[in-house]
Amino acid sequence: MSFIQYIARIQFGLESRLTIPHELELAGIRRPLIVADRGLEATGVLARAVEAIEGSHYPRFLDVPTPPTEEAVLAGLARYRAEGCDGVLAIGGGSAMDAGKAIALLATHQGPLVRFLARTGGSASIGRLAPIVAVPTTAGTGSEIGRGASVTLDDGEKGVFLSPQLVPVAAVCDPELTIGLPPRLTAATGIDAFTHAFEAFTSAAYNPPADAIALDAIARIRAMLPRAVSQGGDLEVRSEVMMGATEAAMTTWKGLGATHALSMPFDDLGLHHGTVVGVVLPHTVRSLRRAVPAERFERLCAALDSSPDGLEDDLLAFARSLGLPGGLAELGVDRGFLPTAAAIAETTPFNQTVPRRLSTAEYLQIAEAAW
Structure with missing residues (x-):
């Protein structure tokens, strides 16, 4: 038996931000809390996002x-x-949207947040939330239509929360809101979206609609993300990357994989999630080649115009073309932390949805290669 679900309303395209009042009304939200960050306010993106309700x-x-x-x-x-x-109107990148989801969760549930951790079965305790309308200003995390949220708990753990109840009632995806995103963040958030589709496709879960969407997202982002990094003011390019990121988010119902499992302990160090993902991804290929059926692996490579033998090198070249760091060492990661990171990766929810569960030793091999 397979679980297949697509439930979010999505407003997509230039000036779709003007539909926010309509989406708030449909959601029954009369007095939303706008959740964003000071940086978004300082750049003027927040004012542009809410101009229809200013x-x-x-x-x-x-x-x-x-x-x-x-x-x-x-x-x-x-x-x-x-x-x-x-209700909540969450505007920004993954941090603002995940914070908005957690606020909506605690507004309708007795805390603390640790009760709802996915790794301890807390997903079953998540019922209906206060309604959320999400407005992404990056093309990457997919939190605007995803069932997940991540919050660093008071004990330092990067808590992962998973439930269909965490999906916002509506997502308003306006590519114009990504125009001011710097090249480095464009690259890092974009390769995070790329990896969502990449890892969802390689997941063993049965979901042919998600597979078809994932292949389109992989090809679309691979072709357009380098242009978005170098030509950030091109609205057509930004639209293509945002569509790819939206598609990638649709695929994550299948689950993610080793790259996201291993990224979590480095996220806890305060490193940018998408940057870590982009550094680690190429080094997971060896484990995928052993676990993914040959026919599926070939379909993945075809979407990337790559070959099974050359995929790792092609992914490394893709990351370099985006200006991403060459390794975890370049990000300041101490090599002595790698065994701890590998042990944490094995316990994450993402190690439950890899094509084949990996051991701490296998995660350490990937971390050493990425270092």
């Missing part, structure tokens, strides 16, 4: 760090309750 003076919570923390979520929850809010 006169409403909705309350805001802008103290969202990257990555989002439990402390920040509780501060946002206090603002939500003090302002009498009845």
